[in-house]
Amino acid sequence: MMLSRIADSLFWMARYMERAEDTARILDVNYHMMIEQSPQAYRLRWDPLVSITGEQERFSAQYGQATPRNVFEFLAFSSENPSSIVQCITNVRENARTIRDRISRELWEDINSLYHTATRYNPEDEIAVGPHRFCNYIKFGSHSFHGVADDTLPHDEGWNFLQAGRALERAEMTARIVDVEYHKLVESAAAADAAGNHQWMAVLKSVAAYEFYRRQYHAGIEPEKVAELLVLHAQLPRSIRFNIAAVQQSLRAISGSGPDAYANEAERLTGKLHESLMYDRIEDIFARGLHAFLADVQKSCRSIGEHIARTYFYYAVVA
Amino acid sequence: MFRDYETGPFFDEMFAAPGQPRPHYATMFQELSGMAPSQFEELRKLADFSFLLQGITFTVYSDGRGTERLFPFDLVPRIVPHAEWERIERGLGQRVRALNLFLQDVYGPQRILKDRVIPRSLVYSCRHFCRHMIGVEVPRGIYTHIAGIDLVRDSKSGEYLVLEDNVRTPSGISYVLENRQVMTRTLPRAFQLHDVLPVDHYPAELTQILRRISPRGGDRPVMVLLTPGIHNSAYFEHTFLAQQMGIELVEGRDLVVDCDIVYMKTIHGLTRVDVIYRRIDDDFLDPLAFRPDSILGIPGLMGAYRAGNVALANAVGNGVADDKAIYAYVPAFIRYYLAEEPVLSNVETYLCSNPEHLNYVLDHLSQLVVKAVGESGGYGMLIGPAASAAAIADFRERLRANPRNYIAQPVIALSRCPSHDPATGRMAGRHIDLRPYCLFDGERVVIVPGGLTRVALQPGSLVVNSSQGGGSKDTWVLRGDA
Numbered sequence: 001m002m003l004s005r006i007a008d009s010l011f012w013m014a015r016y017m018e019r020a021e022d023t024a025r026i027l028d029v030n031y032h033m034m035i036e037q038s039p040q041a042y043r044l045r046w047d048p049l050v051s052i053t054g055e056q057e058r059f060s061a062q063y064g065q066a067t068p069r070n071v072f073e074f075l076a077f078s079s080e081n082p083s084s085i086v087q088c089i090t091n092v093r094e095n096a097r098t099i100r101d102r103i104s105r106e107l108w109e110d111i112n113s114l115y116h117t118a119t120r121y122n123p124e125d126e127i128a129v130g131p132h133r134f135c136n137y138i139k140f141g142s143h144s145f146h147g148v149a150d151d152t153l154p155h156d157e158g159w160n161f162l163q164a165g166r167a168l169e170r171a172e173m174t175a176r177i178v179d180v181e182y183h184k185l186v187e188s189a190a191a192a193d194a195a196g197n198h199q200w201m202a203v204l205k206s207v208a209a210y211e212f213y214r215r216q217y218h219a220g221i222e223p224e225k226v227a228e229l230l231v232l233h234a235q236l237p238r239s240i241r242f243n244i245a246a247v248q249q250s251l252r253a254i255s256g257s258g259p260d261a262y263a264n265e266a267e268r269l270t271g272k273l274h275e276s277l278m279y280d281r282i283e284d285i286f287a288r289g290l291h292a293f294l295a296d297v298q299k300s301c302r303s304i305g306e307h308i309a310r311t312y313f314y315y316a317v318v319a
Numbered sequence: 320m321f322r323d324y325e326t327g328p329f330f331d332e333m334f335a336a337p338g339q340p341r342p343h344y345a346t347m348f349q350e351l352s353g354m355a356p357s358q359f360e361e362l363r364k365l366a367d368f369s370f371l372l373q374g375i376t377f378t379v380y381s382d383g384r385g386t387e388r389l390f391p392f393d394l395v396p397r398i399v400p401h402a403e404w405e406r407i408e409r410g411l412g413q414r415v416r417a418l419n420l421f422l423q424d425v426y427g428p429q430r431i432l433k434d435r436v437i438p439r440s441l442v443y444s445c446r447h448f449c450r451h452m453i454g455v456e457v458p459r460g461i462y463t464h465i466a467g468i469d470l471v472r473d474s475k476s477g478e479y480l481v482l483e484d485n486v487r488t489p490s491g492i493s494y495v496l497e498n499r500q501v502m503t504r505t506l507p508r509a510f511q512l513h514d515v516l517p518v519d520h521y522p523a524e525l526t527q528i529l530r531r532i533s534p535r536g537g538d539r540p541v542m543v544l545l546t547p548g549i550h551n552s553a554y555f556e557h558t559f560l561a562q563q564m565g566i567e568l569v570e571g572r573d574l575v576v577d578c579d580i581v582y583m584k585t586i587h588g589l590t591r592v593d594v595i596y597r598r599i600d601d602d603f604l605d606p607l608a609f610r611p612d613s614i615l616g617i618p619g620l621m622g623a624y625r626a627g628n629v630a631l632a633n634a635v636g637n638g639v640a641d642d643k644a645i646y647a648y649v650p651a652f653i654r655y656y657l658a659e660e661p662v663l664s665n666v667e668t669y670l671c672s673n674p675e676h677l678n679y680v681l682d683h684l685s686q687l688v689v690k691a692v693g694e695s696g697g698y699g700m701l702i703g704p705a706a707s708a709a710a711i712a713d714f715r716e717r718l719r720a721n722p723r724n725y726i727a728q729p730v731i732a733l734s735r736c737p738s739h740d741p742a743t744g745r746m747a748g749r750h751i752d753l754r755p756y757c758l759f760d761g762e763r764v765v766i767v768p769g770g771l772t773r774v775a776l777q778p779g780s781l782v783v784n785s786s787q788g789g790g791s792k793d794t795w796v797l798r799g800d801a
Contacts, residue, residue, distance in 0.1 A: 001541075001567070001585050001587075001590055002585055002586050002587075003567060003569065003573050003583060003584065003585055003586075004573070004584045004585060004586055005570065005572070005573050005584075007586045094549070097374070097549055097554075097558075098548075098549050099568075100374070100558045100562070101557075101558040101559070101561035101562035101568045102562075102568070105373075105562075108373075108374065109372050109373060109374075112372060112373070112374045113372055116371065157586065254586070312586040313586075315584075
């Protein structure tokens with residue numbers, strides 16, 4: 001028996017945790033790539049970072065120009081940015097607070113200590129030393145969160161909502177990363193030169209797939225291959241396909257529906273998207289246009305989120 | 320640690336005379352005396368960190384961002400020898416039974432009003448007297464499932480007195496349980512040297528009572544704890560108890576009433592609810608019956624309750640029993656309903672609704688404590704000896720305008736207990752009170768040994784409320800007398 005409100009909080013707790021980790025990864029990797037680069041490339045790289053998080057307008061209103069300092073402050077600490085890392089961590093804790101009777105004491109203490117530590121970093125100090133220290137802490141915090149959750153929560157419906165939240169957020173974030181990066185790089189025609197190569201390496205590193213890419217392809221960094229890996233690979237834990245499969249598995253576990261059926265609209269959309277990620281080849285996707293494909297993926301992710309809410313959290317009560 | 324310690328003109332819980340610990344405090348005195356202030360400070364930090372990590376904090380919204388503060392915790396326990404506790408237990412047991420009988424009576428046959436033991440007008444003019452409850456049969460006749468009775472020890476006589484009754488939604492038990500846990504981690508050796516009665520069976524006892532009042536019976540009734548939500552200052556306690564009791568923590572928006580049945584909204588549809596341990600005041604429970612502007616409550620809940628389809632703990636309308644003017648009559652209730660003499664005395668109380676008492680109070684405002692009858696938590700109070708002339712003048716006006724709303728009591732010199740003074744790093748005497756938590760299952764009153772000892776950490780202060788610099792201590796009831 002699980003209250004709708006509690007399922008809702010578990011789902012969003014995991015989404016915010018994932019959002020914080022993804023933002024930290026993107027910031028960290030790109031910043032370090034950047035300091036090895038020429039000033040033009042420097043400018044080129046910072047704008048997309050803000051676009052990935054979908055907060056371009058708010059950023060422009062607050063700062064105007066994208067400088068390393070501004071971008072770091074905005075993405076990591078800003079209270080004006082609802083998706084900043086500190087805001088996400090605060091939301092993780094607020095969600096956890098409303099359900100702390102339902103999560104393990106260990107998980108609550110883990111989240112609580114993450115919150116207290118993350119909010120006590122002094123932005124000016126961190127800007128001075130660069131994002132690595134802070135971002136690394138957040139990444140570590142997210143791993144700890146999932147480790148503690150896996151080991152101390154019963155793997156019941158609530159746990160499945162947690163898994164679904166994390167996977168859905170991650171799928172959407174990877175779609176955004178590939179979309180924004182690919183778009184910008186192709187546009188600037190920089191993809192072929194050495195700088196372009198570096199930037200694709202940054203993309204791979206931000207999703208922890210660099211070493212895997214090297215082993216898989218034994219080749220130089222080619223944008224198409226990078227896209228193939230991040231969109232279609234079945235075992236890479238940050239690929240879109242991997243995560244949509246995870247969403248599907250969690251939703252089926254919650255409703256109890258079998259492998260050839262769906263119990264609600266969220267499951268139908270997830271299944272449909274998973275089919276296409278399983279059977280489409282990267283050539284087919286490029287033939288249709290990568291951007292259009294990724295835009296569809298993002299749209300599907302949003303619909304799946306809405307239908308999960310409508311099915312389980314906010315259904316109308318007919319009295 | 321005890322250099323320059325003064326017991327002053329007060330009853331000191333640890334010392335019978337300067338430098339002479341009472342027998343039940345001898346071991347603790349030795350433990351503490353052997354400690355350097357720096358060592359003690361280390362332990363104090365450890366305890367604070369433990370509270371912070373567990374999120375046992377309350378939020379102060381003064382800087383717009385919400386800062387989290389700890390409830391100050393003092394590491395020196397209040398120790399109660401067994402014989403002393405037994406007397407308290409007997410006194411509280413009869414008091415809770417009498418309060419429950421009074422509620423049964425006042426919402427039922429009203430014998431006590433007919434027999435003129437208490438004036439009808441006094442009862443009917445209580446702000447928390449609830450007309451909706453007249454003639455309602457509550458499950459097993461229990462109104463006061465949980466009572467928090469505040470006790471103080473009067474320095475003059477050395478006796479415990481009842482300061483007030485709380486039979487609506489008393490809070491604080493989570494601190495009793497958490498303080499104990501932190502204490503055993505922080506001072507394990509001192510704890511082991513004493514034979515302390517455990518407290519951690521409270522959640523199980525309470526669950527047992529709630530199970531028994533389920534209107535549908537059965538082994539596995541659906542029980543929930545109803546909280547006003549995350550912004551309530553006792554929210555931590557609500558989550559803590561729900562978790563410890565293994566019941567669902569719900570907010571008003573999680574519940575819905577249909578045809579006098581209460582349901583909660585789960586991911587697989589509606590599930591019927593049998594028992595609600597509510598931590599929301601009567602006024603906010605049901606916007607159809609009480610305050611229409613309440614968004615915390617559940618429309619139709621009172622209908623389901625009156626129909627006997629759901630049990631509430633505590634019952635609705637209990638406020639008439641812990642009204643501070645009714646308080647003066649509780650010893651009379653004990654004699655009337657139980658034919659027993661009260662074991663624990665009340666603090667002498669002047670009812671301002673009585674013209675003679677009112678005149679006396681008006682003449683002696685600067686020596687008395689004046690309290691609004693329907694308030695709790697230290698609100699609506701005047702402490703005469705500490706009050707400004709303006710505050711006294713203000714209360715004089717209020718008393719004349721609405722005498723029924725006030726009572727007055729002499730200032731009680733609360734006993735003191737050695738407590739850590741962060742300013743000097745050493746021990747100093749600080750005033751304390753005690754709130755034991757009593758559970759009533761219709762026949763027996765179960766009290767977890769001890770309760771919440773609150774301490775006024777400001778030098779000289781008599782106010783133990785957390786909003787005014789109060790903290791708490793662990794309370795150790797010994798299995799023996801030393």
